[in-house]
Amino acid sequence: MAQRLDGKALAQEIQLALAQQVKTLTAKTGRPPGLAVIMVGDDPASATYVRNKHRACDRIGIASYGKHLPASTPQTELLNYIQQLNQDDRVDGILLQLPLPQDLDAVTLLNSIAPDKDVDGLHPINMGRLLRGEPGLRSCTPAGVMHLLQTYDVPIAGRHAVVLGRSILVGKPMALMLLAANATVTIAHSSTRDLVAVTRQADILVTAVGRPHLITAGMVNPGTTVIDVGINRVEHPNGKGKLVGDVDFAAVEPLVQAITPVPGGIGPMTVAMLLQNTVLSYCKRFHIDG
Known part of the structure; x- marks a missing residue:
C-alpha cells in the first residue's frame, strides 16, 4: 500500500509556524499582514475556497480584506478596485479568485495586480522570475x-x-x-x-x-x-x-x-502557500528577513 502524503497535516504545521511568526512581526511593525481576496459572481466552489482562505487568515492573524462583487461588475470597476488595493498600505497580498464571469478579461485583471502583491504568483513578472530562477512569489x-x-x-x-x-x-x-x-x-x-x-x-x-x-x-x-x-x-x-x-x-x-x-x-497546501506568500510580501515591504 502506498504512503499517503498528508497535505492537510503538513498545512496545519505550516500555519502554526506562520501564526507564531505573524504574532512576532505584528508586535514589531504595529500591524498584521493584510490579504485582499476578490471574488466576482457566485460560483459555489469559489465561495467555498474563499471562505476557507478567510478562516485560515483568522487562524494565523492575517487581516482579511475580502470583497464579493456581483457577476455584472464591469471590467473598469474591477480594475479601479485593484488599483486601490495596490495603493493600500494595509494590503500586502491581492488574490483574484478564479474563474471569473465570461465577460471579464482575466489576463488583463491579473496583470493589473502589483507584482509584489501578487500572492498567487501569476503576474508575468513573477512567472518570469520563476523561469529565470530568481527569487519571487511562486504560484x-x-x-x-x-x-x-x-x-x-x-x-x-x-x-x-x-x-x-x-x-x-x-x-x-x-x-x-x-x-x-x-x-x-x-x-x-x-x-x-x-x-x-x-x-x-x-x-x-x-x-x-x-x-x-x-x-x-x-x-x-x-x-x-x-x-x-x-x-x-x-x-x-x-x-x-x-x-x-x-x-x-x-x-x-x-x-x-x-x-x-x-x-x-x-x-490545504495551496492555502498554506497563499498565507506564506502573504507573509513573505509583508516582510519584503518592511525590509524584514522572512
Missing part, C-alpha cells in the same frame, strides 16, 4: 506540491517527472519548479499521443486536468509517486455529491510508492 499550488515532496523526502533530482496539464495556474509553473529541482520533465496534455505510455515512465506523476478518475491502475508503475491536484465534484444518483481527484484512488493506491488523497492532499 501557490505548484509551490505546495514542491513543499510536500521535499517534506516527505521524495527524491526529485534525476527523476522523471510527468506533469499532466499545461495551465498557467498549475501545469506550466509546476514543470518549471520540478526542472529547477533537477528533474527531467515531460508535460502531457489533451493532444499527447499514447498517454498511458507517457505516464508509465513517471517516477513522479502530477495530474492537474480536472477529469475525475482519469488516471487508472494501468497508467502507473510500482515506484511512482502520484500527486493528484484535481478536485472534481461527482454527483451520485441519490443527489449527494463527492469530491474526487483526477486519479482513481482506490485502484491506484495499492500499486504505487506514494500518493496524495483528495480531499486532504494538495488543496
Whole structure:
C-alpha cells in the first residue's frame, strides 16, 4: 500500500509556524499582514475556497480584506478596485479568485495586480522570475506540491517527472519548479499521443486536468509517486455529491510508492502557500528577513 502524503497535516504545521511568526512581526511593525481576496459572481466552489482562505487568515492573524462583487461588475470597476488595493498600505497580498464571469478579461485583471502583491504568483513578472530562477512569489499550488515532496523526502533530482496539464495556474509553473529541482520533465496534455505510455515512465506523476478518475491502475508503475491536484465534484444518483481527484484512488493506491488523497492532499497546501506568500510580501515591504 502506498504512503499517503498528508497535505492537510503538513498545512496545519505550516500555519502554526506562520501564526507564531505573524504574532512576532505584528508586535514589531504595529500591524498584521493584510490579504485582499476578490471574488466576482457566485460560483459555489469559489465561495467555498474563499471562505476557507478567510478562516485560515483568522487562524494565523492575517487581516482579511475580502470583497464579493456581483457577476455584472464591469471590467473598469474591477480594475479601479485593484488599483486601490495596490495603493493600500494595509494590503500586502491581492488574490483574484478564479474563474471569473465570461465577460471579464482575466489576463488583463491579473496583470493589473502589483507584482509584489501578487500572492498567487501569476503576474508575468513573477512567472518570469520563476523561469529565470530568481527569487519571487511562486504560484501557490505548484509551490505546495514542491513543499510536500521535499517534506516527505521524495527524491526529485534525476527523476522523471510527468506533469499532466499545461495551465498557467498549475501545469506550466509546476514543470518549471520540478526542472529547477533537477528533474527531467515531460508535460502531457489533451493532444499527447499514447498517454498511458507517457505516464508509465513517471517516477513522479502530477495530474492537474480536472477529469475525475482519469488516471487508472494501468497508467502507473510500482515506484511512482502520484500527486493528484484535481478536485472534481461527482454527483451520485441519490443527489449527494463527492469530491474526487483526477486519479482513481482506490485502484491506484495499492500499486504505487506514494500518493496524495483528495480531499486532504494538495488543496490545504495551496492555502498554506497563499498565507506564506502573504507573509513573505509583508516582510519584503518592511525590509524584514522572512
